[in-house]
Amino acid sequence: MGLLRFLFLLTLQLSLFTLSSQATMTNQSYFFSLMNQTLSGNSLSRWNFSSVGVSDSYFCNFAGVGCDNRGYVIKIDLTAWSLTGYFPEGVCSYMPELRILHLGHNHLQRNFPISITNCSLLEELNMTHMNLSGSLPDFSPMKSLRFLDLSYNRFTGDFPLSLTNLTNLETMNFNENGDFKLWKLPVELSRLTKLKRMILTTCSIYGEIPRWIGNMTSLVDLELTGNFLQGQIPAEIGKLKNLQALELYYNQHLSGEIPDELGNLTKLTDLDMSVNKLTGKIPESVCKLPNLRVLQLYNNSLSGEIPRVIENSTTLTLLSLYDNYLTGTVPPNLGTSPNMMGLDLSENRLSGELPKQVCKGGKLLYFCMLQNLFSGEVPENYANCKSLLRFRVSNNRLRGRVPDGLFSLPHASIIDLAFNQFEGPIGKSVGSARNLSELFLQGNRFSGSIPPEISRATNLVKIDLSNNNLSGPIPPEMGSLRKLNTLMLQGNKLDSSIPDSLSSLKSLNVLDLSNNLLTGTIPESICELLPNSINLSNNNLSGPIPLSLTKWGLEESLSGNPGLCISVYPNPLEQKFPTCPKLHSRKRVNHIWLIGISVAFVIVGIALFLKRWLGKDKGVAKHNKTLSSSPFSYEMKSFHKINFDQKQIIESLVEKNVVGHGGSGTVYKIELSDGKAVAVKKLSTRKSKVLTPEDHLFLNKELKTEVQTLGSIRHKNIVKLYGYFSSLDLNLLVYEYMPNGNLWDALHKGRNLLDWPTRHKIALGISQGVAYLHHDLLPPIIHRDIKSTNILLNAEYQPKVADFGVAKVLQARAKDSSTTVIAGTCGYLAPEYAYTSKATTKCDVYSFGVVLMELLTGKKPVEVEFGESKNIICWVSCKVETKEGATEVLDKRLSCSFRDEMMKVLRIAIRCTSRTPAHRPTMNEVVQLLIEADPCNFHSFKSSNKVKEPSNETKTKNSSQ
Known part of the structure; x- marks a missing residue:
């Protein structure tokens, strides 16, 4: 009986197991059918559903699917299959043995699939770049989870602190999820003793970096970039003996000195603490790190000398220390590292000679030393730096001859030697620089002739050889x-x-x-x-x-x-240029000339009589009177090919054509005879004094040159100045007409709400226009009055920067001006400009940051709700420092589906409006950051373990658009 009972129970168990196994197979098959229904994409054609029935585990042969020896699905990897739709709920109800789920780099919709948290056996979950939104659930049931990557999504609400219960977690990546409410790093994170990679880049973290972080000794990668961290970097980080990457850049408010204890991180390969407020010296202990490949500390306030011990490094790949206050000489053997690829020490106070060994490794791509105090000659062996892409040493005190081979670097796209004391000829070898696009040699003592061989450098886009001693x-x-x-x-x-x-x-x-x-x-x-x-x-x-x-x-x-x-x-132009000699007599010509003048007087007189008799507009009569009293006194200059009649413009300056008034004058919309519309600004003139020809502002050569400069600007995001008319009492500027008015009206008065993609397009366009003024023109143009009323919109809402303060400039420099005119508008004015009256490009950056805040919040720069003596910047700053979250400042009329992109732009706006000018980005940097925040096209903010672009092109004149 006992044996029979045993056999019966065994048979029953086998039957139940078989039934359970068959049920699991059925469930798994059903879930694949669900995925086929809810997901779309060409890659799914690799799943051959025609094989159903051939075997119970037919799906184990599907691409991206892995099964164990029982036919249970343990792995689904659909990474970068270009799928759309949504992932069905209940995956682990149908696939109870699932261990690995990789769905990243697809375009799925909806919120995070909550049922995934029931996958108690799941070890790896990768859902990066999936366009997911909404709040995150409680992850506590996922006790087996080792790898979690939810980076580059749009999650909102509270950060999921339930992750601190997952004690098996080794990787936690939340990179670029900046829509979380502001939160501090909780001490409970230290319970994750197995955690190796903690990537919390742009996750809305604020407060100080806690000292207990030094207890997380398993950490290999610690990234807290792009948050709102402040205070000193704790010395306890030096206890993380396994740490290989430490990235704290773009927090802006980390301050104090770099701890010497970081020199204990002997496995560290990547250290980046750029764009903060760090002070003091670069610790020698850090420069001794035996495995350090990347050291980036740019855009801080570091001082002192570069520790000489860094020249002994055999691992260093990238050293970027630009925009600090470093002094002394560069370690002479810097560059002996066989892997050196980038060296940027620009915008410091370094002196002495250039290091001679920088190209010894043969891999150097970027060499940027501009805006320092370097002296001496360029070492001859620099001609052997064949790998260089950019060579920039402008604005130093370098002298002597430039090694001929330097002009022929085969891969260089930029060679910048400007504003030094170089002499001798320009090397004929420049013709071999087939990749060269920009050659800047201005402000030196180069002599001899321009080598004809330069024509063989067929990729040249910019050549500046000005202010040298070239001849021939x-x-x-x-x-x-x-x-x-x-x-x-x-x-x-x-x-x-x-x-x-x-x-x-x-x-x-x-x-x-x-x-x-x-x-x-x-x-x-x-x-x-x-x-x-x-x-x-x-x-x-x-x-x-x-x-x-x-x-x-x-x-x-x-x-x-x-x-x-x-x-x-x-x-x-008889007063400026003589008439060319003619065969006929001068007397006859003068006679014809006088007759012409007389006829003109008669015609104009008759026209005036008829207009007054018929009761025409008084304003027209006034201007025609000016025209008739001196029919050839108007000076006219055109900057673009557009046909318009001077008389038609003058006669159209009537009240019905007025479209706006400003501090510098009245703006008219005028329809030309060909149907094209132009905007004409009549500049305000001073009436307290009768202007004589000597006082005539437009006869001032310097001012005319300034207007000429504006007329020569060619950029899609800068309004075209077609030309101007000038007489003793009337000055007109003729611009292209923008049908959608200005940004101020579109944001604050417009009937149609601008969505976020349109606002982002406007922000990007403005930044590109201002970047052109700052970086692509010599000398650069400082706008001085960037505000939403000076941003005009065309029919497609493409923005154009307008009103360069011409009238303010003219009035400020006029002879009857007794006070200094400060350009700018309340609410947009950079604080340093208010008390120094010195305009810089960083003043424009500040004003642009205010415009960004207008676009983000939908509010005006100054509103009653901000409080007395407070503006939009104070209001935003107070909001982002509270627990209610930075998202509270965003325009609530806009779709929440763009919150993460808007948060990226908010961080840009906060950087632009920093009270310290040195901490503001350049406009070229702003352009790049806004491109990365494009709501229609995600870009990586900055990926770890990659060589980053070391060149601070964006911080110098002559950088390419």
């Missing part, structure tokens, strides 16, 4: 540089004629040949370059001026050439 001809071969955008040769001793071949440079935007010894006539063909900026002034040019140059108002760019003349009658 302009090589005609330069006409073959078809990509050339900027050619600046002014301030030399060039003595040839202007080559006709330059007319082949169809991409040319800036051509400056002024202040040379150029002779001959101006080629008619060069006029094909219009409407680009051309300056030929102060040479020995002679002969007739091409008509198009006079038509487009470029006479100022031709001044200082006594031999030039005008070949048309009557001569519109």
Whole structure:
């Protein structure tokens, strides 16, 4: 009986097991069918459902699926399958043995699938880059979880502190989830004794880095970048003996000195604490770390010398210390590391000679030493730095000859030697620099001729050889540089004629040949370059001026050439250029001229009589009176090819065409005869004094040059200045017309709510326009009055920066001006500008940050709800420091689906409006950050264990757009 009972029970168990196994197989099959219904994507075609019935575990042969020997699914990996839709609920109810679930880099919707938390056996969960949103659940049931990656999603609410119960956790990655409510690192995290990777980048953490973090001795990777951490870096981090990467950059408020104890981290390979407020010296102990590959401490307030011991490193790959207060000399053997790829020590106070061993390893890509006090010569062996992509040593005290081979670096895209004391010829080998796009040699003592071989560097976009001692001809071969955008040769001793071949440079935007010894006539063909900026002034040019140059108002760019003349009658510029000799008598010409004037007086007089008799607009009569009293007293300058009649403009300055008023004047919308609309600003004039011709503001050469500069700007995000009219009592600026008005009205008065993608497009466009002014022009232009009313919107809501304060500049420099005029508007004004009156590019960055806050919050810069004497910056700062979370400041009218992107932009706005100018980013940096925050296209903020771009291109003039 006992044996029979045993056999019966065994048979029963086997039957139950078989039934259970069959049920599991059925459940698993059903779940795959569910996934096939709820997910879409071409990659799913790899799942052959036609094999159903061939075997119970047919799905084990599916791509991305792994099973154990019983046919139970233990792994699903659909990473980067380009799937859309949503992942079905209940995965572990159907697949109870699941250990690995990888769904990252797909475009799924909905919130986090809560049922996943029932997967008690799950060890790996990867749901990065999945577009998930909403709050996160309690993760406590997932006791087996070792790997968790929820980075690059849109989670909101409280950070899931239930993770502190998962004591088997080894990796926790929440990179780029900045929509959490502000939270502090809780001591319970120290219970995760097996945790190796704690990546909490941009996760809305505030407060200080706690000292107990030194107890998490299993940590290999600690990343707390892009949060709101403050205070000193705790010395206890030095206890993390297994740490390989420590990244604390972009917290902005970490302060104090770098602890010497970090020198105990002997396994450390990557240390980045950039963009904070760190002070004191760089610890020698850190520079001795035996495995250090990346050391980035840029944009802090560090002082003292670079520890010489760093030159002994054999592992260093990247050293970026720019924008500090470092002094002394650079360790002479720096660069002996066989792996050195990037060295950026720019914007410090370093002196002495350049290090001679930087290229010894043969891998150096970036060498940036600009804006220091370096002296001496460029070492000869730099010509052997064949791997270099960028070589920048501008704004130092370097001298002597430049090694010829330096001009021919085969991979270099930028060679920048500007503003030093270099001498000798420009190396002919420059023709071998086939990858070179920007060559900056201005402000030196280079002599000899421009080598014709330069024409073989066919990728050149910008050439600036200005203010040197170059002589001889302009090589005609330069006409073959078809990509050339900027050619600046002014301030030399060039003595040839202007080559006709330059007319082949169809991409040319800036051509400056002024202040040379150029002779001959101006080629008619060069006029094909219009409407680009051309300056030929102060040479020995002679002969007739091409008509198009006079038509487009470029006479100022031709001044200082006594031999030039005008070949048309009557001569519109007789006071500036003589009339070219003609076969007929001068007396006859003058006679015809006088007749013409008389006829003009009669015609204008009749017109005035008829208009007054018929009761026409008084404003028109007033302007026509000005026109008739001095019919040829108007000076006109055009900067773009657009046809408009001077008289039509004047007659249209009537009340019905007014579209706006400002501190500098009245703006009119004027329809031209061809149907095109323009905006005309009539500048306010001072009525307290009768202006004489000597007082006439536009006859001031310096001011006209300033207007000429604005007219020469060519950028899609800067409003076009078509031209201007000027007389003794009327100054008009003619701009392109923007149908959607200004950003202020669109945000605060508009009937249509601008969604976040549109607002982001506007922010990015503004930043690109201002970055062009700051970084792509020499000298750079400081706008001084960036505000939402000066941001105009076209029909597609593409923004354009307008109103460069021309009227303010004119009035500030007028002879009857007794006070200093400070440009800027309350609420947008940088604090340092208010008390120093010194405008810098960082003032523009501050104002732009205020505009960003307007876009984010939908509020005005100054509102009653902010409190007395408080503005939007104070209000935002107070909000982000409270537990209610930074998300409370965001415009509640906007969709919450863009919260994470908006939070990224909020962090940018906070950086831009820092009270300390040095802590604000450059506009080029802002452009890049906004691109990374694009709501339509995610980009990595900054990935660890990768070589980061060391060059601070964005912080210098001449950087490429």
